[in-house]
Amino acid sequence: MKHSILILGGTAEARALAGRLADDPRFAVEFSLAGRTRVPVEQPVPVRVGGFGGAEGLADYLRQKAFTVLIDATHPYAAQISRNAAAASTRAAIPLVALRRSPWQPQPGDRWIEVDSVGDAVGVLGGKPRKIFLTLGRQELLPFEAAPQHRYLIRSVDPVDPPLNIPSAIYLTSRGPFAEADEMQLLKEHDIEVIVAKNSGGPASYGKIAAARALGIQIVIVRRPDLPDVPSVQTIDEMLAWLDHAPSLPDPPLK
Ligand SMILES: NC(=O)c1ccc[n+]([C@@H]2O[C@H](COP(=O)([O-])OP(=O)(O)OC[C@H]3O[C@@H](n4cnc5c(N)ncnc54)[C@H](OP(=O)(O)O)[C@@H]3O)[C@@H](O)[C@H]2O)c1
Numbered sequence: 001m002k003h004s005i006l007i008l009g010g011t012a013e014a015r016a017l018a019g020r021l022a023d024d025p026r027f028a029v030e031f032s033l034a035g036r037t038r039v040p041v042e043q044p045v046p047v048r049v050g051g052f053g054g055a056e057g058l059a060d061y062l063r064q065k066a067f068t069v070l071i072d073a074t075h076p077y078a079a080q081i082s083r084n085a086a087a088a089s090t091r092a093a094i095p096l097v098a099l100r101r102s103p104w105q106p107q108p109g110d111r112w113i114e115v116d117s118v119g120d121a122v123g124v125l126g127g128k129p130r131k132i133f134l135t136l137g138r139q140e141l142l143p144f145e146a147a148p149q150h151r152y153l154i155r156s157v158d159p160v161d162p163p164l165n166i167p168s169a170i171y172l173t174s175r176g177p178f179a180e181a182d183e184m185q186l187l188k189e190h191d192i193e194v195i196v197a198k199n200s201g202g203p204a205s206y207g208k209i210a211a212a213r214a215l216g217i218q219i220v221i222v223r224r225p226d227l228p229d230v231p232s233v234q235t236i237d238e239m240l241a242w243l244d245h246a247p248s249l250p251d252p253p254l255k
Contacts, residue, residue, distance in 0.1 A: 004028045006030050006070050007073055008071065015041065027243070030045065030046050055091065067092075069243070071096075095231075096231065104201055111217070111219065112220075117222065118140050131192050132193065138156040141156075142164070144164060152164075154170070154172065156172075157174075183207040193218070194217065
């Protein structure tokens, strides 16, 4: 019997995992995206796009398509879909395993201020005008309209449309990974004083953290949300090892 796997994706790791599973004859894989980016990167396995209609909808989908494993490889800040995945796996009685990168830890020289929400980040920026680099999702930017005194550099995958109601903002659209040297150049070019970022973990967006350390720039880090307590691994290799021992999986074909 093949394992039929639904991967909840939206991260570079999810895509890399799909690539590792795509040619393995023991698995049939489907990939699910929320549909947030206008032109998503291509995936090496069949893709479906859009919400399921909550945990109930996801459980129905798992049952209807007879999936045998659910993998939550969504972004660590996508807490709702992770909660839905936990509830749906229980309802549908299908094992769930999460692929979760560990958060970055502050290193000597880092000037981090950790906050619980984007709203709190706006608060700690203070009243004095500063040059700020926002590396948040475009759906998370509205709270900065309450602090129009700053000059913003805003980077997102898709254009911020409509733009924020603030007098001074430069918009960049680009998709990671971002190298430390390029981030360093960007920070210098725009004379950035503070970065606002999420603690995404992983290498793809770490360049700005390392560059900020080298330049002595402050970072306001929005802490991760609470995620459900489910079996989880941190790397693709650990996920492959988990799948090797997943219930009722046949032995790999002889080479
Ligand atoms: N939040 C971030 O910082 C961030 C950063 C990079 C990438 N992403 C990716 O973008 C996606 C959406 O993030 P979000 O913060 O909006 O998540 P969220 O708040 O946890 O999810 C909101 C709703 O979007 C739908 N959804 C989310 N991920 C989905 C997926 N992979 N497949 C199908 N439906 C999904 C679900 O709708 P229903 O309830 O209708 O099923 C979910 O309830 C995630 O896949 C995540 O990995 C998020």
